[in-house]
Amino acid sequence: MTAAGTAPEGTAPLVDLRGLGKVYPTRTGDVTALTGVDLQIADGEFVAVVGPSGCGKTTLLKILAGLEQHTAGHGTLHGTDLGRPSGDAGMVFQKATLLPWLDVLANVLLPVTLDHRATAADREKALGLLRMVGLEDFATKRPGELSGGMQQRVAICRALVHDPSLLLMDEPFGALDAMTRDALNVEVNRVWRETHKTAVLITHSIPEAVFLAERVVVMSPRPGRVVDEVAIPFGTVRTPDLMGTPEFGALSARIRRHFEVKAA
Ligand SMILES: Nc1ncnc2c1ncn2[C@@H]1O[C@H](COP(=O)(O)OP(=O)(O)OP(=O)(O)O)[C@@H](O)[C@H]1O
Ligand SMILES: [Mg+2]
Structure with a gap:
């Protein structure tokens, strides 16, 4: 397991976020979406981000894509400061948003x-x-x-x-049925291997995160920050039978514990 906020050793991070924060000013006052986010992502890595609704996951992706600006801390992509659309990230949203x-x-x-x-x-x-x-x-x-x-x-x-260097996916399969989703996950794994992209996937599905990622980043409730990182040591080729293994179950359980509602 890697310590929270660290990329695998010996690799220059493609993404380097230090103490990153984001406050949205709204009519009814400021909303702090992210606070103190420390995260490094290595070139070619596949990272999944899980966290409760509203914890700032989409905000984080938008900052990586240059679609939103952070309001605290520091962030670089390929050594260049984040803060304006770089063209070095491609984003997939929950809805395909194709032009009909x-x-x-x-x-x-x-x-x-x-x-x-x-x-x-x-x-x-x-x-x-x-x-x-x-x-x-x-x-x-x-x-x-x-x-x-x-x-x-x-x-x-x-x-x-x-x-682009970075493929950003925000709940891309959330609206699809389970079987289609499983098939697309196998496809995403292949696309990632064939294109050698760095991938960041946001998902509410812990099995999807464990199936696809080399590292799962767990975020706290809003204001979001990184509270755990779990290395997923299954190599790069992922096949559906992986999901039935005890190792897969144990890693999923470790991540799920962060979201268990404590009985009163
Ligand atoms: N443009 C905006 N203006 C004001 N507040 C915003 C804006 N975008 C997001 N927020 C607020 O920032 C917080 C984080 O929102 P964000 O969409 O990043 O969460 P999320 O983790 O992606 O949630 P979900 O899992 O439901 O998609 C929320 O409280 C939201 O209300
Ligand atoms: Mg979101």
Whole structure:
């Protein structure tokens, strides 16, 4: 197990957060979403973040994506200060948020086309990503013609098309049924291995976190901070039979203990 707030030794962290805090000013007063978050994430690592609703998980991802600014502490991505959209992170949200009037290929290419007209190489890259998630035959379909799970696969391709260092996923499969979710988790594991991305996954599912991550970060209730980190020593290739092993159960139980409601 690693100590709270530390990345594996001997690797320069891709993400380095020191005492990070976030206060939202609101009409009814300040809301402290995050406080004293210390977290390092190594290049290529897969980290899952679990924590109670409202503890600041989405806020943390938005700060990593440069969509929100932290209000205390210090944070870097690739050694560059966080605080403005870097383009070095791709984000997958709980809902796929695809544009219904564009076909699948155009949706995947969207981050590219916001910057420049898509080149043949861009289209090849997007088609390669669709092939990786088994959707090469759906490139000309509209999002409305796809299932929810297929739409989330498209959203993952969209997040990867501009080749960011960081793949950020915020409860990407929360709205899907359990079987689809399990199948997509196997796919996310493969995508992570094939693309060599650094991945941060927020999930309310402890088994999903243990199945996918190399390290599970546990956050406290709001204001969120890191209260535990659990190393998941199952190697990089994860298959569904892993979930039936005693080791998987023991790691899940250790994480679950943080969320047990104490009997009165
Ligand atoms: N734009 C905002 N303005 C004001 N307060 C906000 C804003 N975004 C989030 N908050 C507050 O910050 C806290 C953390 O919100 P956040 O969405 O990061 O939590 P979360 O851990 O992702 O929750 P959930 O698990 O329910 O998605 C909450 O109290 C929320 O009300
Ligand atoms: Mg959230």
